[in-house]
Amino acid sequence: KNEKGWVIVIDPGHGGKDPGALGSISREKDITLAIALKTGAYIEQNIKNATVIYTRRDDSTVELRDRPKIANKANADLFISIHANWAKVKNVAGAETYIMGHAKDQANLEVAMTENAVMLLEDDYTAKYEGFDPKSSESYIMFELLQDAFLDQSLRFASILQSNFKELAQRRDREVRQAGFLVLRETSMPSVLIETGYLSNKKENSFLMTDAGRSEIAHSIYGSLVIYLN
Secondary structure (H helix, E strand, O other): OEOOEEEEEEEEOOEOOEOOOEOOOOEHHHHHHHHHHHHHHHHHHHOOOEEEEEOOOOOOOOOOOHHHHHHHHOOOOEEEEEEEEOOOOOOOOOEEEEEEOOOOOHHHHHHHHHHHHHHHHOOOHHHHOOOOOOOOHHHHHHOOOHHHHHHHHHHHHHHHHHHHHHHOOOOOEEEEEEEOOHHHHOOOOOEEEEEEEEOOOHHHHHHHHOHHHHHHHHHHHHHHHHHHHO
């Protein structure tokens, strides 16, 4: 906790030239921004000593490595990255929260690979990311657990999130998972990456396209934060 109270960094995934996952009538970048702004508003209205910092507040392009830098520079207490998922199997649905760590199964590794691959859109990415290849599983073995120091707190917050998604937002609980996300690796505070739902699932896509659905997800994140900070 800083002298100015709690500093919470909210990171709406993707944006600008990077649309993220695509549903039939949706783009991940729009959904993540809407949920992020709602979440931040709940926090600012209800937690007196909290400051919210966004990695983006509009449809702008933010490089992957700049997202954790914003949080580190702000000396943040918590980093929350908001995303939406996509799967080949159309009936997969639910919310899952990731913390930094070794992907124990292929599905988790694939989600991290997809989210990390946005670096390929950036100019000169090999130099910026020191030869890290988002598509090679060897890269992930090398980049284990720099987040170890914050693992317990990240896990605690992630667990509260998952229970709120289930109880408050009536989402299918896809549990807390671990994988090597670049945005989580580079942060120097407890950090989570939320996959709020699946745009490949017709029903869930519709839910995430509604104002009510986005509010339920945002309210779940805000409610989890209250419990975590207390």
